[in-house]
Amino acid sequence: MDEKKGPIPIYYKNINSKLAGKIVKKILFSVLSFTQEITEENLTGETIIPFIAEKKITFAYLFPIKDSKARGGLRQIAIVLVFDSKNREAIYENAPYLTEIVKEFANEIELKDIHDKKLSNKLLSKLEGLPRNISLDASPISKDQSGLVVTCPFCSVTKEIEIPVKVKGIKFIEHNIPKNEICEHSFTVYLDSKLNILGYQDVKVELKETKKFIEKLKSPYD
Numbered sequence: 001m002d003e004k005k006g007p008i009p010i011y012y013k014n015i016n017s018k019l020a021g022k023i024v025k026k027i028l029f030s031v032l033s034f035t036q037e038i039t040e041e042n043l044t045g046e047t048i049i050p051f052i053a054e055k056k057i058t059f060a061y062l063f064p065i066k067d068s069k070a071r072g073g074l075r076q077i078a079i080v081l082v083f084d085s086k087n088r089e090a091i092y093e094n095a096p097y098l099t100e101i102v103k104e105f106a107n108e109i110e111l112k113d114i115h116d117k118k119l120s121n122k123l124l125s126k127l128e129g130l131p132r133n134i135s136l137d138a139s140p141i142s143k144d145q146s147g148l149v150v151t152c153p154f155c156s157v158t159k160e161i162e163i164p165v166k167v168k169g170i171k172f173i174e175h176n177i178p179k180n181e182i183c184e185h186s187f188t189v190y191l192d193s194k195l196n197i198l199g200y201q202d203v204k205v206e207l208k209e210t211k212k213f214i215e216k217l218k219s220p221y222d
Helices: 017-031 084-094 094-105 111-116 119-134 207-215
Strands: 045-051 057-067 074-084 146-149 160-165 172-177 187-191 197-202
Touching: 017 045, 017 057, 017 074, 017 111, 017 172, 045 084, 045 094, 057 094, 074 084, 074 094, 074 111, 084 094, 084 160, 094 119, 119 172, 146 187, 146 197
Parallel strands: 045 172
Antiparallel strands: 045 057, 057 074, 146 160, 172 187, 187 197
16 A cells, blocks of 8 residues: 555556556555554455446455554555456355465565565565465365345345355445346445444446445454
């Protein structure tokens, strides 16, 4: 997170620069909008956020690095894995596994890498091997599901859906409800780490409007 330019990607692969920029902005704005107090605990955690138009879904691990030049003495960092949206259920099921993989890599990042906006050869080598270490089939599919009562924000139709229990603990989730799953509308459900519903939003809302909306939601860190 650059204080002058805002969230900027310093490394990305297999996606273009425009999408990389959009991803980091949405993820960091979403999390920082909840953060009332700048502490290491508040700035650490995972998110699962879809990008509907691009047919992608992201799993991100966010964490701070101590930096005297940053606001509050902490600089926010995010490591983001980008998948095809068809893999959503597998990502939910494998959330603890993905956290373990990404946290191990996060421990290798130093402040110099961020200031230089360039990763060391050692980190680049680890990144190259990261896709080979990630398998969405690494853990067995669990039948443990948590019921979630969802109400359409447009027509008020209510229906219970199921979410894998393994995503509990993920600090912020944007769960997309496609057309005809609840009713004729498509919308986004915002969930906290306990799978409480924070609010709903139209999937077509632009990033700027989404940021304003998220700031009004109850914090998942409470």
